[in-house]
Amino acid sequence: MERDLPNTAPRPDGELETLKRAWAVPRGFRLVTAVNNQVIGILYIGAALLFFILAGILALIMRTQLAVPENDLVSQDFYNQIFTMHGTTMMFLFAVPVVEALGVMLLPQMLAARDLPFPRLSAFAIWAYIIGGLVFFSTVFYDLAPKGGWFMYPPLTLKEYSPGDNADFWLLGIGFIEISAIAGAIEIVVGTLRTRPPGMSLVRMPIFAWAMLIFAAMIMIAFPAVILGTMLLEIERSFGWPFFTAEKGGDPLLWQHLFWFFGHPEVYIIFLPAAGLVSMMVPTMARHPLVGYRLIVVALIATGFFSFGLWVHHMFTTGIPSLSLGFFSAASMAVAVPSGIQVFSWIATMAAGRPRFRITTPSLFILGFLFIFTVGGVTGVMVALVPVDFQVHDTYFVVAHFHYVLIGGMVFPLFATFYYWTPMVSRNMLSETLGRWVFWLMFVGFNVSFFPMHITGLLGMPRRVWTYPEGLGWETLNMISTVGAYVLAAGVALFVFDLFRRFRPTFADSVDNPWGAGTLEWLPTDTYSTRSIPYVKSREPLWDQPELAREVEEGRHFLPGAPTGGRETIVTSPIDARPQYVIRMPGPGWMPLLAAVGMAGFFLLLTVKLVVPAVLSGIVMIVACFIWAWKLDHGPEIPSVEIGAGVRLPTYMAGPLSHAWWAMVVLIIVASSLYIAYVFSYLYLWVVSPEVWPAAAGVPGLPEEAWPVSAGVLVVAGSALVSAAGRLLPRPGRGARAFALLLGLGAISFLAALICEGLSHWQTGLRPTDSAYGAMVYMASFLNLQVIAACTILALYAIARYFAGKLDTERRVNFDNAALLYYYAAMQMLLGLVLLHGFPPLAS
Amino acid sequence: MGSLEDLRNPGERPGTFAMLIYLMLGPMLWGLHLTLIYGANTLICALGGGAAASRATVITATVLIAVPLSLVLLIQRRAGRLFGIADGRAGQRTYDAISRLTGLLSLAGILWAGTAAAILSACVQGR
Numbered sequence: 001m002e003r004d005l006p007n008t009a010p011r012p013d014g015e016l017e018t019l020k021r022a023w024a025v026p027r028g029f030r031l032v033t034a035v036n037n038q039v040i041g042i043l044y045i046g047a048a049l050l051f052f053i054l055a056g057i058l059a060l061i062m063r064t065q066l067a068v069p070e071n072d073l074v075s076q077d078f079y080n081q082i083f084t085m086h087g088t089t090m091m092f093l094f095a096v097p098v099v100e101a102l103g104v105m106l107l108p109q110m111l112a113a114r115d116l117p118f119p120r121l122s123a124f125a126i127w128a129y130i131i132g133g134l135v136f137f138s139t140v141f142y143d144l145a146p147k148g149g150w151f152m153y154p155p156l157t158l159k160e161y162s163p164g165d166n167a168d169f170w171l172l173g174i175g176f177i178e179i180s181a182i183a184g185a186i187e188i189v190v191g192t193l194r195t196r197p198p199g200m201s202l203v204r205m206p207i208f209a210w211a212m213l214i215f216a217a218m219i220m221i222a223f224p225a226v227i228l229g230t231m232l233l234e235i236e237r238s239f240g241w242p243f244f245t246a247e248k249g250g251d252p253l254l255w256q257h258l259f260w261f262f263g264h265p266e267v268y269i270i271f272l273p274a275a276g277l278v279s280m281m282v283p284t285m286a287r288h289p290l291v292g293y294r295l296i297v298v299a300l301i302a303t304g305f306f307s308f309g310l311w312v313h314h315m316f317t318t319g320i321p322s323l324s325l326g327f328f329s330a331a332s333m334a335v336a337v338p339s340g341i342q343v344f345s346w347i348a349t350m351a352a353g354r355p356r357f358r359i360t361t362p363s364l365f366i367l368g369f370l371f372i373f374t375v376g377g378v379t380g381v382m383v384a385l386v387p388v389d390f391q392v393h394d395t396y397f398v399v400a401h402f403h404y405v406l407i408g409g410m411v412f413p414l415f416a417t418f419y420y421w422t423p424m425v426s427r428n429m430l431s432e433t434l435g436r437w438v439f440w441l442m443f444v445g446f447n448v449s450f451f452p453m454h455i456t457g458l459l460g461m462p463r464r465v466w467t468y469p470e471g472l473g474w475e476t477l478n479m480i481s482t483v484g485a486y487v488l489a490a491g492v493a494l495f496v497f498d499l500f501r502r503f504r505p506t507f508a509d510s511v512d513n514p515w516g517a518g519t520l521e522w523l524p525t526d527t528y529s530t531r532s533i534p535y536v537k538s539r540e541p542l543w544d545q546p547e548l549a550r551e552v553e554e555g556r557h558f559l560p561g562a563p564t565g566g567r568e569t570i571v572t573s574p575i576d577a578r579p580q581y582v583i584r585m586p587g588p589g590w591m592p593l594l595a596a597v598g599m600a601g602f603f604l605l606l607t608v609k610l611v612v613p614a615v616l617s618g619i620v621m622i623v624a625c626f627i628w629a630w631k632l633d634h635g636p637e638i639p640s641v642e643i644g645a646g647v648r649l650p651t652y653m654a655g656p657l658s659h660a661w662w663a664m665v666v667l668i669i670v671a672s673s674l675y676i677a678y679v680f681s682y683l684y685l686w687v688v689s690p691e692v693w694p695a696a697a698g699v700p701g702l703p704e705e706a707w708p709v710s711a712g713v714l715v716v717a718g719s720a721l722v723s724a725a726g727r728l729l730p731r732p733g734r735g736a737r738a739f740a741l742l743l744g745l746g747a748i749s750f751l752a753a754l755i756c757e758g759l760s761h762w763q764t765g766l767r768p769t770d771s772a773y774g775a776m777v778y779m780a781s782f783l784n785l786q787v788i789a790a791c792t793i794l795a796l797y798a799i800a801r802y803f804a805g806k807l808d809t810e811r812r813v814n815f816d817n818a819a820l821l822y823y824y825a826a827m828q829m830l831l832g833l834v835l836l837h838g839f840p841p842l843a844s
Numbered sequence: 845m846g847s848l849e850d851l852r853n854p855g856e857r858p859g860t861f862a863m864l865i866y867l868m869l870g871p872m873l874w875g876l877h878l879t880l881i882y883g884a885n886t887l888i889c890a891l892g893g894g895a896a897a898s899r900a901t902v903i904t905a906t907v908l909i910a911v912p913l914s915l916v917l918l919i920q921r922r923a924g925r926l927f928g929i930a931d932g933r934a935g936q937r938t939y940d941a942i943s944r945l946t947g948l949l950s951l952a953g954i955l956w957a958g959t960a961a962a963i964l965s966a967c968v969q970g971r
């Protein structure tokens with residue numbers, strides 16, 4: 001019986017051709033301009049895999065060095081560089097990027113969207129990551145690699161103890177790779193909440209989408225803390241602002257707080273998406289819906305939150321009061337509960353499988369993951385106990401623990417993912433026979449390598465040692481670990497061999513749902529994703545609607561063509577996924593690549609103190625972004641289109657419903673997280689060293705009250721001017737010069753407030769190099785400068801759009817975004833004024 | 845949402861913000877609790893306020909946050925209505941269940957951390 005479907009078949013002549021033309025992928029050398037999520041996704045995953053292999057090679061060098069006592073295969077200094085680069089590369093250049101890459105590749109397919117909402121942002125993120133990552137990694141070949149460990153603790157990493165540019169490469173390189181990660185997070189949040197297919201409410205969303213949503217939210221909160229930390233450390237190294245120098249009121253432990261506030265959630269940032277992938281594969285292999293869908297969602301949310309309450313457990317031995325240790329010890333144990341919920345849910349789904357859970361290569365990797373991750377979880381609870389942590393801190397026990405968590409919790413699910421989803425984008429599946437060899441080599445190799453490290457740790461072997469003397473009882477265990485590492489590497493090498501042999505990327509001729517999965521990524525696809533966007537009624541639509549694939553392919557669901565003639569997808573409401581408008585998306589272009597090159601040049605040239613070329617690179621980036629953005633806002637030239645079922649949707653949206661507004665809100669959350677981390681740092685340093693704050697002898701006093709009041713008035717006036725400018729936006733086709741004037745005055749008012757605030761402290765005689773207090777005061781101005789610079793660029797852009805006739809009461813997204821950021825800037829600056837001028841008198 | 849007809853209405857209630865708050869109410873209170881007790885303990889110990897003051901602060905914060913959260917758990921459906929999730933709305937039972945279970949886990953986390961005050965000295969270093 002034919003069901004009631006949004007559109008009828010056969011579809012009109014030429015509809016499919018228009019769709020194909022709109023989504024065509026550039027060929028030849030122009031492939032680098034492609035923005036289609038499948039192209040970007042494959043490239044992204046390939047790059048991440050390359051970094052995984054490079055970091056793995058460094059690990060093999062380390063294991064070879066440690067195989068026998070008193071070995072001198074590599075020098076001590078080089079060993080320091082390679083263990084730092086191994087950890088840094090694995091965490092920053094492999095683990096987070098590969099997860100984002102999977103999000104870019106899989107999410108649009110799982111949500112049956114034609115692409116993520118900001119395809120050029122994805123392209124920018126991938127190119128920034130590839131260029132920056134390769135340059136950063138290459139430092140290991142020039143004796144320029146950082147050597148302070150992947151967490152780069154000061155005072156070791158201050159200029160005094162780490163001269164040269166090695167540490168700067170870490171600080172600037174990582175800072176900008178994190179910008180790439182945040183760009184990806186914006187894409188994922190907006191994509192998950194706004195581009196789901198009609199009918200796919202939050203409670204029907206695939207678990208991987210839930211996991212990615214929480215992953216991206218965690219990046220928004222966690223990454224700004226380490227971005228602030230890297231800024232502080234780089235500024236101290238370059239200009240001598242003493243944030244971490246104890247003699248001037250700074251504190252090296254501030255770095256640890258900032259780093260681990262990012263660093264511990266980072267573990268879950270990596271793990272949650274991997275768990276999401278497992279939650280997608282297990283039901284397919286069991287041929288049974290996931291047992292405890294709600295519980296898994298609860299576990300993901302709870303893990304996301306609890307992971308932010310654990311950072312101090314990396315600092316148990318730093319002299320924090322016992323009671324505080326108790327809070328974080330409790331949280332560290334509490335996080336095991338949601339992780340346990342997921343493990344039991346997967347086991348229950350496997351047990352419910354009918355006729356039984358299928359043992360395939362992905363299944364083997366999942367079972368391996370369950371075993372290894374559970375062991376890592378148990379040792380995690382052990383090190384969450386303060387007395388145990390005191391004993392094993394900085395020993396190989398900890399090395400064993402986190403490799404069990406990270407390799408078990410992330411790498412094994414990732415390899416399951418490669419075997420499971422390769423058929424979605426390849427003409428061939430990977431080999432099942434070789435896959436089983438790969439699994440067993442990796443599983444045995446991993447355990448042989450890392451299990452003995454628990455014992456070497458308990459025997460007292462510290463982390464990061466270059467070599468060790470004979471007679472401590474560590475020799476045999478280290479040799480076993482080294483043998484295991486090579487077996488593990490053999491497994492990875494076999495996988496790479498199979499990948500070269502079998503992986504043949506394609507958009508249209510992929511293997512047809514080989515596992516019999518129930519989710520939308522297994523619908524027939526082409527460069528445009530699915531022919532039509534399905535109307536979804538359950539969590540496993542392909543199981544519950546057996547005709548769905550055929551109906552979608554016949555174009556009988558939503559948006560079967562390209563009614564505007566370009567790239568587009570449906571934007572739906574965040575909770576119930578009701579269609580709201582059709583988003584028009586950009587196609588291929590050089591600008592994301594050029595902007596990424598400019599940004600990489602800016603950061604990397606700055607690292608080697610080539611200031612002028614760095615500034616020129618920064619200008620290239622900004623110009624490229626302007627050109628890129630100029631054509632994004634099409635305006636409502638085609639007012640609305642029919643998508644099916646009698647639903648007619650606008651093709652342009654401004655205000656809180658628009659995806660651009662959502663992206664700006666996400667960006668503001670990131671900026672506010674950064675500022676909250678700053679406020680924490682300010683208060684923390686005051687707690688540590690109140691003697692360098694005003695009112696103490698020899699410390700310049702606060703500026704007269706007229707200064708902050710003037711700055712505050714300017715901020716409020718600037719906001720009012722921006723708001724008034726919004727009300728004076730001209731109607732389409734008309735002019736209203738007062739708009740540009742008011743917006744310009746608003747921008748000037750904010751700049752004046754910024755200068756006023758900086759000057760106010762300068763005229764008291766306070767200098768940023770004087771003390772931690774001085775450094776924190778001027779840091780506030782520096783953070784405000786960043787936001788105001790972004791606001792000014794957006795305001796100038798809006799004014800340019802206005803003079804070009806592309807900004808009016810209907811076509812107003814550019815102005816709305818600038819105004820939103822200005823209002824945020826106003827709040828940040830006012831909060832800063834209250835803190836910097838109101839707190840010291842209160843505290844004294 | 846039951847039929848194609850429903851898709852023609854693009855608006856929805858509750859708004860995204862209210863729904864997210866509802867689903868994450870418990871964990872947000874847990875976060876508030878941890879921030880308060882850790883901040884207060886650090887500050888009181890640094891300023892030499894004494895163990896008794898620190899302990900009292902932790903216990904007060906724990907009670908002040910755990911009691912309202914427990915109440916929400918007891919009247920979950922009524923709380924759902926307050927956030928705009930009407931009875932019988934599509935997915936209502938799932939949203940309620942997620943909110944209840946995250947709340948329950950958070951309550952356990954709050955009590956677990958709070959009991960530390962009854963066991964440990966407030967300002968003495970563990971080592």
